[in-house]
Amino acid sequence: MANSTGLDYFSFNVDFFDDDKLALIEGEFGIKGAYIAIRLLCKIYKEGYYYQWGDDECLLFSRKVGAGIASDLVKEVVKGLVKRSFFDKGVFERFQILTSRGIQSRYFEAVKRRQCVEARRELLLIDVSKFSNVHILEENVYIDTTNADIAPQSILKESILKETPPQTPPHGGASSIGGGRTTSSPTSEKYFDIKSALRGKPGVNENDVWEAMRLTENGKESSIGLSLVKQWLENPSMCKFYEILQKLQGMERTGKIKVMSHENYFIYVFLLVNLTQSDADSIRLYIKDPRLFEECKKLIAEIKKGRINQPGKFLLKKLRECQEVINKQNLKLK
Numbered sequence: 663m664a665n666s667t668g669l670d671y672f673s674f675n676v677d678f679f680d681d682d683k684l685a686l687i688e689g690e691f692g693i694k695g696a697y698i699a700i701r702l703l704c705k706i707y708k709e710g711y712y713y714q715w716g717d718d719e720c721l722l723f724s725r726k727v728g729a730g731i732a733s734d735l736v737k738e739v740v741k742g743l744v745k746r747s748f749f750d751k752g753v754f755e756r757f758q759i760l761t762s763r764g765i766q767s768r769y770f771e772a773v774k775r776r777q778c779v780e781a782r783r784e785l786l787l788i789d790v791s792k793f794s795n796v797h798i799l800e801e802n803v804y805i806d807t808t809n810a811d812i813a814p815q816s817i818l819k820e821s822i823l824k825e826t827p828p829q830t831p832p833h834g835g836a837s838s839i840g841g842g843r844t845t846s847s848p849t850s851e852k853y854f855d856i857k858s859a860l861r862g863k864p865g866v867n868e869n870d871v872w873e874a875m876r877l878t879e880n881g882k883e884s885s886i887g888l889s890l891v892k893q894w895l896e897n898p899s900m901c902k903f904y905e906i907l908q909k910l911q912g913m914e915r916t917g918k919i920k921v922m923s924h925e926n927y928f929i930y931v932f933l934l935v936n937l938t939q940s941d942a943d944s945i946r947l948y949i950k951d952p953r954l955f956e957e958c959k960k961l962i963a964e965i966k967k968g969r970i971n972q973p974g975k976f977l978l979k980k981l982r983e984c985q986e987v988i989n990k991q992n993l994k995l996k
Contacts, residue, residue, distance in 0.1 A: 667710040667780075669772055672703070683746045691739055694731060698739045699748065701727050702760065709968070711769035712761035712785055715740065715754070718966065750787055756868060763787045770796060856888075859895050866903050874903075876927045877910040877919070886910075887919060929955075932962055941974030948981045957984045 678684065679696065687695040705723065706713045713719070720740070724733040740760070743749050749760045766788045773779050774793050781790060783798050790796045856878060860871045878887040887910045894906055913919045922930070929949075933942040949955040961980050965973045 668708045669710075669769065672707040672772065673768055683743075683748045686746055687739065687742050687748070690742055691735070694729070694735065695739050695742070697729070698727065698731065698736055699743060702740070702743070703765070706760060706765060707769065711766045711781075712753075712759045715758050715760050718963075722967070753785060753787070757785065759785060761785060761787065766790075856891065860891070863895075863898065863903070865898075870903060870907060872931075873907055874910075876924065877907070877914065877921055886913070887921075925959075929959065929962065936965075937974040937977070941978060945974075945977055945981065948978075948985065951985075951988070953988060954981055954984055957981065 679688075684696055684699060687699060691698075701723070702713070720736050721733050724731055724736045727736070740749075744751050744754045744760075748762065750762050753759050753761055766786065770779070770781075770788070770790055770793050774795060776795055779793070779796050781796050781798050786798070790798070856875055857871055860866050860874060861868075874887075874891055878891055890906050890910065894900065894903060910919065914921060921927075930946075933945055937945070945958065949958050958977065958981060961977055964970060965976065970976045
């Protein structure tokens, strides 16, 4: 059974195996290559019209496929499918997402009788204006899959994000959660001005945007970073943007600027994007404790598997339970 956004079944062309793209995959990987392609299509349509792809998803997929198929083989087959445009190369390289024009055409045709279907603008490869039930979500925060996933049903609109002031966990002071000291958080206006200003600039990809935000978002200690980014925006010809990032990363390694680690940053962004503001604020208080932070990471990994419908309530419940266990342990030590 598919989830609320996916399909229970999809159309399958009788000339599927005559397609040159698939024939090349079979020629390179044998019948297992075609089998993996079909299983990927089933997975995509079960989710909707795309599937977020990363190392974790590859490992889980290969285990479910069985038949002695290793994750390394799955990775190579996916690379081959992207190379031969079975899946759209542009979307995959930018977002690590598997989809195609054909998949999207069949999906939106199949769900045209549903009351409302959400679609992410940045992933669309076809014109969906003929489908009156499609609600297009404006381009949203994208997080690399090695850090966090955003399930289609839990994507928040940009307008909601703008109303949520970014706060670094914990609020001010010294952080004991593996990422250096956090200082006063920037206002949401500065935070989103950086994102908006960088997006679409020549030589700046989505990963660059998020890395720049991480390196400049921790207040006055990283004002150097903010200054460099602003200078580049005013005069992009002075150097390539990745050179600025490399310089800031070098300063981070040598302790000249102190910002959140990648791990902390994307946990924070996951909470910001997927949860209500009140839930996210409550959870940030819990994860001041390094033990609860580690537990939170494990819980988010569970959410990423796609089986949790209310991530905020799930996280709060589990973290409360964990806190109670810690409190009992502390009482025994006394």
